[in-house]
Amino acid sequence: MGQFSISEVGHFYIAANTSLKHIHVTCAIIERDGLVLAAQRSAVMSLPLKWEFPGGKIDPGESPEECLRRELVEEMAVHVRVGQSLPVSTHQYPTFSVTLYPFLCTIESGEIVLHEHVAVTWLPPDELHTLDWAEADLPVIKSYQQGCRMRDHS
């Protein structure tokens, strides 16, 4: 051990990185009465206790909108109306990378029952940054907040 040069270590690092898992995930920015829903991942999920927008991995043959509707029923027992899409963004975590497909949503029917998350909260868009978010969500929050400011000024 300790026999590798910097360039060899760099090579192994790049080789390991190119085989990282890449997942495609939808996420729902659910708006109600000027507030937005954030959900906290449980201690036993990946990215434990981080806050996120509910959603999940897109199944083969499924559209992002179909995925969101399915995930929201599974995770929170609500039926959502899927609206406008926001810019897609990709983030590399140390052990996997994720492409997020965010959509504005509203709850069509159902009361929230948490099947996977430990908590949800409703926040004004400009207070979203007060939570400890999954890192991949930071650009999503930024573009969402920019969109809100444009809506406010139109």
Ligand SMILES: Nc1nc2c([nH]c(=O)n2[C@H]2C[C@H](O)[C@@H](COP(=O)(O)OP(=O)(O)OP(=O)(O)O)O2)c(=O)[nH]1
């Ligand atoms: N649903 C959702 N997942 C997110 C967001 N941001 C973010 O980094 N992720 C990550 C967390 C998970 O690693 C992955 C979503 O997949 P998932 O919810 O099916 O993940 P999981 O790890 O609980 O599922 P599993 O692989 O254990 O079956 O994407 C987000 O805003 N919403």
